[in-house]
Amino acid sequence: MKRIIAKLWRIIRGPMQWRVLWLAHSKFMAGITGIVRDDAGRVLLLRHRMWPEGRQWGLPTGYATAGEEFGQTVVREVREETGLEVKPGRLVHLKSGYKLRIEVAYEAQLVGGDLKIDSFEILEARWCSPEELPDGMQESHRLLILGKDPTD
Template structure:
């Protein structure tokens, strides 16, 4: 518990500085940790009413703070396992992840993104305050304004 509190405090102190950095500088710093390219895996988690779980991220700029649960996949980790791990780390929810991605996005300079459907199988929503400020279920036709246009298009064009 003490380690988690220290981590939360460190991220709260770093978050304002991180947000002030340009996207280019943020990517260069991320590449120090990931020397070749980054693979992002996101979870499209829906409730019984078809609403999408979105998280307001502490480290993302305010104009696009809302996004899907997800993150970078570790070396040797299956994409599906990365989605399950990230959802669990950010929300404490356990999910079953589909075998195939719904979307794969490429063409970014240093990143590939894969998005998977995920079904909640257990746990209780308990956010990681070091990364996540808020979580809410949104109807697809009423997404928050503060999200990237690319992600909005992804969500609104899902089957």
């Protein structure tokens, strides 16, 4: 049976193989978080309108669009939510296993722009030192800022 499947697989090369793989495998959303720092080492925090009451403070976060590189998702989300321009840095967190979502976090450096929040999604934005993070912050984001693994 394996030989027949292998022979069929070779026959249907190209786009048909991709369709079969697409149908046979799970689909995931990619939630991307940016740990944005300024030249003073402060971290950009946002109070998100759509997040649960009492846990609204966190890092810039959003979902990747189809074909978008994850580092560029950070750039896009920060620009959309705050008007600021950032340069993505190194990947600091990658985790799967939460339903059909993978979680990805990148460091990012402020490079320009003027702070102008998107009031539909964001209630408030502020720069904080890692030692003075506000109450009501997502614990996983607090750990990312402190350089700790949020899955420990």
